[in-house]
Amino acid sequence: MKGLKTFQMGGIHPPGRKVTAGKEIQNAMIPSTLVVPMQQHLGKAAECLVKPGDLVTEGMLLGRADGFISANVHCPVPGVVKEIKEIFLPSGSKSVAVEIEFSGEFDRSGKNQERFDWKDLDNRELLQLLLENGLVGLGGATFPVNVKLQVPKGSEVKTLVINGVECEPYLTADHRIMLEKGEEILEGLRIMQKILSPEEIIIGIEANKPDAIEKMSLLAEKSGLQLSVVPLKLKYPQGDEKQLLKAVTGREVPSGGLPMAIGAVVSNIGTVFAVYEAVVFHKPLMERVVTVTGGAIANPANLKARVGTPIRSLIEECGGFKTPPAKIVMGGPMMGFTVYDLDTPVIKGTSGILALTAREVAAAERTSCLECGRCVSACPMGLNPTTLFKMIDHGDYSAALAAGLLDCKECGCCGFSCPAHIPLVQGMKLGKSMSRKLKVS
């Protein structure tokens, strides 16, 4: 397809490997023990409300949002609290977590859920519903949705952009949601339309999902909303909000700014579905679609898993490993984290679990920088990763900040492209945390 929109600067074409695109979402088995972290979102961890021995029910509040940027955490299954412990999250940080032994009856699952009418609610009440039900962005950054959808006083939302790009290789969760939950997404969009009152809503979908483009376009036509579907040329990282906005609106969010600076709000399409469930059924966010795939997985699948499910359980459900994996990744392969412990739980931001073979990883020996410039051509933010890396390596953090280090969103284009296999993203992460720690400006 020619003439499709995309962003211009940088970007790469990693192999797609979306083998689960044709697989319907299935409910995952409920494991006997779940571990629910209090930190599943950007911001402050939720405050734990239970203690060992407590009986808990499905959808009960386990942790209360602590502060403005924080989110409620709900109990995914009925059962008993066995232990409150500290665990490592995939990102490497620590979090308090509630270990629950599954027992008893579900209050919601398998039962007819009551539908609530939301049309008479005002914005404050709608946002309150999102806050209560612990909604966070499901695209990866897990920013609390009730905060994101609060329009600052005096500004107006022109465009609401819905992210159906799913540019990370392997992942197909959003793709399946679009195919299977189209009507629900539409209802979610109506709710968001009411909250934000944008002039138009645009759904961006990459051209490798023609069935989703067709389905969403049909729905958009008869929706009665100012809703359009924009097919996008395949390019990573188009799912990043800055690249997506550039692709669909042609405008650049200023360095250091938020999409609101150009009158836009961006939301992931899976989040729209969660908004629908939270508002229409008052259902807390306690499960999500996870793509379990990778060359080492016997039967890759899209599973709807409860938050707190150990990834071991999901991998076993997919037939286990057919070959020994070289890495287990939570999230997509470009920005995801490796985990070394199969008891690591699924959290709200877990879009995928990948068991990758050595061949898929394509690791090679690190050499000196060749000065080939591939990282520079790949960087969608117009940075010079090799020079930034050297500045950080030499401890010159202020030079790195001046050269735009904070514009880096760790999308991985540079590291993917580097023939010398230099851990460029690792360098950027180090540079950011060191300059924070040393208060360099």
Add this chain to the structure above:
Amino acid sequence: MELNTDKLVTVSPQIHHPASTFSIMWSVVLCLVPAGLWGVYVFGLRALLVIAVSIVFALAGEALAGYMMKKRTLRDGSAFLTGLLVAYNMPVGVDLYIPAVASLFAILVVKWSFGGLGANWMNPALAGRVFVFFSWTGSMTRWSLPRTWQTGTDAVTGASPLGAIKSGILDFSGTVSGPAEFLEQTGYPVSAMGQAVANWCESTLGFASDPYTWDLFLGHIPGSIGEVSALLLLAGAVYLFIKKIITWEIPVVYLAVFGILVWVFGGNRYGAGLFSGAVGFNLFSGGLMLGALYMATDMATSPLTRKGMIIYAAGAGFLTFLIRFFGSFPEGVSLAIILMNIFVPMINRFTGPKRFGVEKKGEAA
């Protein structure tokens, strides 16, 4: 179901482009092999000896430097490639200590004194060649004749086409319209193949061409071992383009700028006026193809961005033209490229990418 946690934890990205330093270097070596085999065919087995000496000394230099710096770098292929390129820039009859010195100079002085792979600011193989060229000019300009010429004499060495023109044109009293005619009038030999191709073009395709340009294109000329066959150098480069190891900017702009300058001003020295230069003859002669495709494109010593590469390549094309037509050497490619290498840090400084969401142009905000 348990995991071997050894080496499991890495920072994103978790997958990688299949290219590596290793694969890039050895791909370039592979693409250079046909041109080298041609050199062995037209100049005899001694070419192989020169190639072997160059490579062995390049590897020895790399091993020594690696030993001193406690780095193991022999496997990455970059030293092998440097040695190969040094050999390709040598006449076949060169005294064997010359390629040895060139390789050692390239690896130890040009590459490792700045920190090894990627840290050098001048193309090591070219710097090595230029160093020995000025040190032993006699040996470096004694060209053996290709075995495919029928000269009818016992001569084993002679002038390269560009050398013959440069040294002969000043004393020449006749009138000619271009380099091919000049060579013809001075009795410069042609190969049977070049003559046959030219005849075939004329009789079958009805398009007139001179056998000298065909000899240059195919590689039936006196010259350095690896530079003579423009055809095979281009064939190898096709693979590098497909694999995206080299991009179009440097070779295309280099050759285009040089070609246009030759077309506009190249006829001048024959008194033929503007827009009459022999473009094909000049593109395929000397080390231009080897330089534009394999040496100017060296990653470490060329600019980072597309804009920078275009400026760099245009400069190299201009300087090559200047040296070839107005300098005292018949050949300008090596000097043009290493002169432009010197400008690369400055070019990089002024051609950084435009930052996303930043209004003001220029790098480092």
